[in-house]
Amino acid sequence: MHGRVKIKSTAQIEEKEKQKRESKLKLYVAARDACFSRRKDGVLDDEALQLTEQLLLSNPDFTTLWNYRREILMHLETVREEDHVQRMYEAELSFVESCLKVSPKSYGSWHHRGCVSARLPQPNWARELSLCDECLKLDDRNFHCWDHRRMAVKMSGVPVDQELQFTDRLIHSNISNYSSWHYRSTLLPLLQPESPPEPRLRPTDTSPPPPSRETHSHRVCEEQLLKEYELVRNACFTDPDDQSAWFYYRWLLGRAELGEMISCMYVSRKEESVAVALSRPVDPQSVGLMLVLDGQPQRVEWRSVHPRFKHSPVWICDLPQGTISDIDNEHNLTVHWTEEHTHRDCTLNTGRTESWCRDSATERELFRGELSVEKTSVLQTELQSCNQLQELEPLNKWCLLTIILLMRALDPLGYEKETLAHLRTLKEVDSMRLAYYNDLCSKFMIENTILKMEYAEVRIFSIPDKNLTTLCHLDQLLLVTHINLSSNRLQRLPPQFAMLRCLEVLEADNNAIEELEGLYHLPRLEEVLLQNNNISKLAALRPLASCPKLTRLDLRGNPVTQTANIQSELAELLPSVTDLML
Numbered sequence: 001m002h003g004r005v006k007i008k009s010t011a012q013i014e015e016k017e018k019q020k021r022e023s024k025l026k027l028y029v030a031a032r033d034a035c036f037s038r039r040k041d042g043v044l045d046d047e048a049l050q051l052t053e054q055l056l057l058s059n060p061d062f063t064t065l066w067n068y069r070r071e072i073l074m075h076l077e078t079v080r081e082e083d084h085v086q087r088m089y090e091a092e093l094s095f096v097e098s099c100l101k102v103s104p105k106s107y108g109s110w111h112h113r114g115c116v117s118a119r120l121p122q123p124n125w126a127r128e129l130s131l132c133d134e135c136l137k138l139d140d141r142n143f144h145c146w147d148h149r150r151m152a153v154k155m156s157g158v159p160v161d162q163e164l165q166f167t168d169r170l171i172h173s174n175i176s177n178y179s180s181w182h183y184r185s186t187l188l189p190l191l192q193p194e195s196p197p198e199p200r201l202r203p204t205d206t207s208p209p210p211p212s213r214e215t216h217s218h219r220v221c222e223e224q225l226l227k228e229y230e231l232v233r234n235a236c237f238t239d240p241d242d243q244s245a246w247f248y249y250r251w252l253l254g255r256a257e258l259g260e261m262i263s264c265m266y267v268s269r270k271e272e273s274v275a276v277a278l279s280r281p282v283d284p285q286s287v288g289l290m291l292v293l294d295g296q297p298q299r300v301e302w303r304s305v306h307p308r309f310k311h312s313p314v315w316i317c318d319l320p321q322g323t324i325s326d327i328d329n330e331h332n333l334t335v336h337w338t339e340e341h342t343h344r345d346c347t348l349n350t351g352r353t354e355s356w357c358r359d360s361a362t363e364r365e366l367f368r369g370e371l372s373v374e375k376t377s378v379l380q381t382e383l384q385s386c387n388q389l390q391e392l393e394p395l396n397k398w399c400l401l402t403i404i405l406l407m408r409a410l411d412p413l414g415y416e417k418e419t420l421a422h423l424r425t426l427k428e429v430d431s432m433r434l435a436y437y438n439d440l441c442s443k444f445m446i447e448n449t450i451l452k453m454e455y456a457e458v459r460i461f462s463i464p465d466k467n468l469t470t471l472c473h474l475d476q477l478l479l480v481t482h483i484n485l486s487s488n489r490l491q492r493l494p495p496q497f498a499m500l501r502c503l504e505v506l507e508a509d510n511n512a513i514e515e516l517e518g519l520y521h522l523p524r525l526e527e528v529l530l531q532n533n534n535i536s537k538l539a540a541l542r543p544l545a546s547c548p549k550l551t552r553l554d555l556r557g558n559p560v561t562q563t564a565n566i567q568s569e570l571a572e573l574l575p576s577v578t579d580l581m582l
Contacts, residue, residue, distance in 0.1 A: 028055065028058065028059075031051060031054060031055050032055060034051060035048065035051055035052055035055065035065060035068060038051070039068045039071075044071060044072045044075040044076070045072070046076075048068070048072055049069065049072050049073075049076075052065045052068055052069045052072075053095060056069070056099055057098060057099060057102065058102075060099040060100070060102050060103045060106040060108060060109045061103060061106050061107065061108055062108065063107070063108045066108040066109075066111070066112045069112070070112065070115060073088065073089070073092065073116070073119075074119075076088060077119070082121050085121060086120065086121050086122055089116050089119060089120045089121075090120070092116050093113065093116055093117070093127075096109055096112055096113045096116065097131065100113075100135070104135060104138065104139060104142060104145075105139075105142055105144055106144070107144065110144040110145070110147070110148050113128075113148060114147075114148055114151055117151075117152070117155075118155070123155070125152045125155055125156030126156070128148065128149075128152040128156075129149065129152050129153070129156070129158070132145050132146075132148060132149040132152065136149075136170070140170060140174060140177045140179065140180070141177070141178065141179055143179065146179050146183070150183075160187055160190050160191045161191055163183075163187055164184065164187050164188070164191060167180045167181075167183050167184040167187065171184070171231075171235070175235040175238060175239060175242060175244065175245055176239070176242045176244050177244065178243075178244040178247070181244050181245065181247065181248040182247075182248075184248070185248060185251050188220045188224060188228070189220055191224075192220050192221045192223070192224035193220070193221065220252075225252060225378065226378065228252055229252060229378070229381075229382060232245050232248050232249045232252065233249075233382075233385055236249060236389065236398075236399070237389060240389060240392075240393045240396045240398065240399060241396065241398070243398060246398035246399075246401075246402060249402055250402065250405060253379070253382070253402070253405060253406065253409065259279070260278075260279050260280065260337070260340040260342060261278075261279045261340075261342055261344075261359060262276055262277070262278055262279075262335055262337055262342060262343065262344035263277050263278065263279055263358060263359055263476075264276065264277040264344075264356065264357070264358035264359075264478050264479065265277075265333075265335055265344040265345075265346045265356060265357050265358070266346075266354070266355075266356040266478055266479060266501065266502070267324070267331075267333055267346050267348050267354065267355045267356065268353070268354050268523075269324055269325055269327065269348065269352075269353045269354065270325075270353055270354075270523075271318075271523050272318060272319045272320075272321065272322075272323060272324055272325055273316055273317065273318050273319065274291060274300075274316070274317050274319065274333060274335065275314060275315070275316045275478060275501050276289070276314070276315055276335050276344065277313055277314050277358075277475050277476070277478045277499075278313045278314075278315070278337065279313070280313060281309075281311040281312050281313045282311060282312070282313070282315075282339075283310055283311050284302040284315050285302075286339075287337065287338070287339040287340075288336075288337065288338030288339050289302050289315060289317075289335060289336070289337060289338075290335070290336040290338060291317060291333065291334070291335055291336075292333065292334040292335075292336065293319070293323065293324075293331060293332075293333050294331055294332055294333075295332070298319065300317040300318070300319065301317060301318075302315045302316065302317045303315065303316055303317070304316075305495075305498040305499050305501070305520070305521070306495040306496075306498045306517075306518070306520050306521075307520075308495050309495065312499075313475040313499075314475050314478060314499040314501075316501070324348060327350070327351060327352075327353065328350055328351075329350065330347065330348065330349055330350045331347070331348040332345065332346075332347050332348075333345070333346050333347075333348065334346075344357055345357060354502075356479055358479075376410065379406055379409055379410050380410065382406060383403065383406040383407065383410065386399055386402050386403045386406065387403065390403060395425070395429045397426055397429055397430045400422050400425060400426050400429075401426065403422055404419050404422050404423065404426075407419050408444065412444070412447060412448055412451065413448055413451060413452070416448055419444060420441065420444075420445075423437055423440065423441045423444075435469070438467070438469040438470075438489075439469055439470045441467070442466075442467075442468045442469050442470045442471075442472070443470070443472050443473075445463060445466050445468065446463065446468070446471070446472055446473055447473060449461060449462070449463045450473060450476050450477070453480075459479050459480050459481045459482070459502070460480070460481065460482045460483075460484075461477055461480045461482070461483045461484070462482075462483070462484040463484065463485060463488075464484050464485065464486040464487050464488070464507075465486070465487040465488070466488060467488060467489055468485065468488035468489060468490055469488075469489050469490070470490075471485075471490065471493070471494060471496070471497070474494075474496040474497060474499045474500065475496070475499050477499065477500050478499060478500070478501055478502065479502050480500055480502060480503060481502050481503060481504045481505070481524075482503075482504060482505045482507075483500065483503060483505070483506055483507070484507040485506075485507065485508045485511065486507050486508060486509040486510055486511070486529075487509070487510040487511070488510075488511050489511065489512060490508070490511040490512065490513055491511075491512050491513060491514055491515075491534075492513060492514060492515040492516075492517065492518075493508070493513060493515065493516050493517065493518040493519060494517060494518050495517050495518050495520070496518060497517075497518025497519060497520075498518050498519070498520045498521060498522065500522065501522070501523065501524075502524055503522050503524060503525050504524045504525060504526050504527070505525075505526065505527045505529075506519070506525065506527065506528045506529065507529045508528075508529065508530055508533070509529050509530065509531040509532055509533075509554075510531065510532045510533075511532075511533050512533065512534050513530065513533040513534060513535060514533070514534045514535060514536070514540065515540055516530075516535070516540055516541060516543050516544065517543055518543070519543045519544055519547060520543045520546050520547075521546045521547065522546075522547045523547075523548065523549070524549060525547040525549060525550055526549050526550060526551055526552065527550075527551070527552040527553075528544065528550065528552070528553050528554070529552075529554045530553070530554060530555055530558065531554050531555070531556045531557050531558075531581075532556070532557035532558070533557070533558050534558065534559065535555065535558040535559065535560045536558070536559040536560055537560060538560060538563060538566070538569055538570075538573070540560070541560070541570070541573065541574070542573065544573075544574055545573055545574055548576065549576070550574065550576055550577055551576060551577060551578050551579060552577065552578075552579040552580075553570075553574065553577050553579070553580050553581070554581040555580075555581065555582055556581050556582060561582045566582060567580070567582065570582075
């Protein structure tokens, strides 16, 4: 036994560690309670500052203590000389730096450092930038550090080109640095902005529009774009599976924002109403929609197509009874969108029961964008590069998706088959996002169908048997009279469906529809075919009661037809329906 080292058992070691933890916890709780008590009593002195310091060094994420510490510092700032305040805040920055070493991503520590830096009588922003650089070397995706760095850059007035060089260094050291790519996208429009386009005069305009509200371009000039394409293309070829560069690539390929406009105006004698479709959802009370009839401003109340919408791209107003109902009279109507200094004119000719006016290029601009010859050439070059990469990496989802977006920007109809083929491949290689790709495919097919409908100058929207999973761009179907959505995978007709103000016939057989919320106050709807869907409750049919002209309804193959007394229930709910198929 003599000469042997006594080794404690595992149980003894664990018990000793437990006692240490309990002792530390008691001290921590006592100090915390003392801080809370002092704050409650309004104590704002150096002793309280030292007490919070001990606690925050062990737990930098204690937000309440950071708040208390700022209260103390701000009080001391009022009772001390400026030199003393400078030294006090410099010491505070050193303390925060110690806390960041404990927890580099502490919300409280970074926020407190920003507050202290802003209150320094003589701030040293170069020191803050240096600290951020060191932290980003340890973790280049520390978004707290990035936020603090942006503040330091703004406060110190670092030139934009210098910051762009900073992103260059980070990207070349790590092309997977998403934060650097994102930061770069915020800097380029400031350094190399795209020249604003000349205002486009519409046929109805007789003079240049007044100056619009000041806007800031988020686009980059074409010369810089070419350099950026080369940079990001090299990154994509270096590591095709890294998403950071691909996200930036998609931002570069983004199209310019469309100008605000009244895309369509529709006038009906029968309903004595005016409907307008705008380029974005608005609240007419705040943006100012004004109707002028035969040169006289009208006091009308604009309403959305559905009670759920406070903001909507489609708005309706009713005219006083008898105002435009006489078919022997001609009327000129103008809707002014005062916020955007734009308007739309429409003439209701003698003998016509309805009239409309729309921009024939609206849909093309919405889905494709107006591309110059130079920009088209650039996008074609990028498409060729992506196709080359796709030959090397045939199952790379980022490359496939970028090819699809390029094709959509260049020629949606011309590349329709290739786009759908690439989407099928994406569904196979990235099955976890199957629902997203199904919705994306639905969106593209609806856009293409709208374009074809516009070129043919018809008011029939037919897209059956296309596996649609969602409906979009319904504000572009304001004039449609007949819509065929049969044999798809739709589960509902959303509230936006109420934008189809001219709809007379709806075919939606062989879907999985459970809700009809969008069939609300459609003034011309006469026929609804819903054979073989999943409507199981009578309540789902209640929106149809708001359609005054509905006479034919086909519900065959729906679970609701098995409801007891269904025929009498429907007769009471929908008295106008004379042709009911169950």
